Amino acid sequence: MNIPDDLKYTKDHEWARDEGNRVRVGITDYAQSELGDIVFVEFVATGTEVARGDSVGTVESVKAVSDIYAPLSGTIAEINDALEDSPELVNQDPYGKAWMVMIEMEDPAELDALMDAQTYDAYVAQEAK
Amino acid sequence: MKTPLFSEHTKLGARIVDFHGWEMPVWYSGIKAEHMATRQHCGIFDVSHMGEIYVRGTNSAALLNHVLTINVSPMQQGRVRYTFLLNESGGIIDDLTVYCIKPEEEYLLCVNASNAEPDFAWIDSHNQIQADIENASDKLALLALQGPDSAQILMQCLDFELDQMKYFNFRLVSTQAFGKLLISKTGYTGAGGVEIFLDQTFVNLLWQKFIAAGATPCGLGARDTLRLEMGYPLHGNDITESTTPLEANLSFAVDLKKEAFIGKKILEKQQQDGTARQLIGLVLLDKGVPRQGCPCLKNDQEVGFITSGSISPVLGKGIALCYLDRSVAQNDEIAIKVRDKQLKARVTRPPFVKGNVDK
Structure with a gap:
């Protein structure tokens, strides 16, 4: 299970990367492996204001539909259109090419409140039991 | 419930799901890869959860003709046909394949896993003519070897020539290593290949042999996408006790010329009036x-x-x-x-x- 040290994590298995006043968001390696083959991805529109915990899109595997939740509040600055044509990237490169949305942060304290890699690792181990 | 291959599935790292009470592999490597492996090469599926019911004796054909939608009387030894068990309203209790092992004497029904017991009870309740019926679901395992490379793998593993066989026919084969096999040129994928019934004792060995010969283990996820691409119905989803074969565009598996069978009256009316x-x-x-x-x-x-x-x-x-x-x-x-x-x-x-x- 790949859990990069430089990212922050949510209990819903999103990751968040601090890129100054913006945060790049995707789903974790654990999430993609639990979902299986991703066949469809869609996001809310650029410019949408979201509160922490709001849905910013959905990922669909053959068997299930899952929401992607905003790890923190802000405005959707960019979405990764490439995933709409190549949803399989979510399985292949969840922390790289398959980033999902970029959020213009409102309050950096919300980022600090997310889990670090070590905490998330323990959380996944617990959940996988 | 688990099939005899459960430990093989976990060894292969399968994702296990509950399927109507059965702990079954939904995928190993991924649904798409398994799907494409079956379309292009060869996939092996454990479908031992499926139910098997034997109907034997001099009244076997008469009982089947009463409860099934097709006429089994013209079936020759080695023939397989797709058919339905209907309720009195013409609703589909189950869809199944019937194997003619010996005309008028012995038939095997392959039914959906979760329906095996209700099917058996239904047939039993209509068995006034006392044919001999046996639920053999706990004795038999079932492997589906599917895809264009199946013939070559069957030759390699069982020295069995598939090309001589016709679609929807089967052969009984005795082997040293795997006991008696019923090899049927049928499947639920549209990719070609066979389904093999065998004693549960030997199924692990045969499963391993097929995989060693190049068959890709495939789960129920790929089985579902493969059958859907072919438009094959799934009982419980596409056909149920409240849908009839005519509504489901499956009249090819209904013989309205047959004298009488359960549900026939409703189907005749639907045939006349349309659905x-x-x-x-x-x-x-x-x-x-x-x-x-x-x-x-x-x-x-x-x-x-x-x-x-x-x-x-x-x-x-x-x-x-x-x-x-x-x-x-x-x-x-x-x-x-x-x-x-x-x-x-x-x-x-x-x-x-x-x-x-x-x-």
Whole structure:
């Protein structure tokens, strides 16, 4: 299970990367492996204001539909259109090419409140039991 | 419940799900990879959860002719046919294959896993003529070896010549290593290949041998997408006790010329009057995943609902089976409602992809 040290994590298995006043968001390696083959991805529109915990899109595997939740509040600055044509990237490169949305942060304290890699690792181990 | 291959599945790292009380592999490497392996090469599926019911004795054919929609009397030894058990209202209790082991003497029914016990009870309750019926589901294992490379793998593993056999025929083969095998040129994938019934004792060995020869282990996920691409119905989704074979466009497996069978009266009436709805296919024109239960709309009027849906790994598009009012015609463009969105879809008669079975 790949859990990069430089990212922050949510209990819903999103990751968040601090890129100054913006945060790049995707789903974790654990999430993609639990979902299986991703066949469809869609996001809310650029410019949408979201509160922490709001849905910013959905990922669909053959068997299930899952929401992607905003790890923190802000405005959707960019979405990764490439995933709409190549949803399989979510399985292949969840922390790289398959980033999902970029959020213009409102309050950096919300980022600090997310889990670090070590905490998330323990959380996944617990959940996988 | 577990099949005899459960430990093989966990050894291979399968994702296990509950399927009507059975702990079954949904995938090993991934549904799409397994799907494509079966279409292009060869997949091996553990379908030992399926039920097997033997009907034997001098009244065996008479009992089957009473409870099944086809006439088994003309079936020759080695023939397989697809058919239904109907209730009195013509609703489908189960869809199944019947194997003629010896005409008028011995038949094998292969039924859906979760229906095996109710099917057996239903047949038993109509067995006034006292044929000998046996639920052999706990004794027999079933492997499906599917895909264009199946013939070569069968030759390599069992020295068995598949090409000489016709579709929907079977052979009984005695082997040293695996006991008696019933090798049937049938399947639920449209990819060609066989289904093999055997004693549970030998199934682990045969499973391992097929994998060593190059067959890709495939789970129920790929089995579902493969059958959906062919438009094969799934009992519980596309056909149920409240749908009839005529509504489901499956009249090829119904013989209305047969003197009498359970449900015949209703089917005759439907044949005469037509049915208000039919089971048909959809190919999505928009991106998205059609799901079971999604409403179908034409000019904003609800005209039906989806019974099975997925993304076709071969087409890369959403495909679905649905019941639509007869007012909707083939090639019509309709909309389906997926959560809060409407997606465009074209009404199509399956199969959605070209199969690899000689009819």
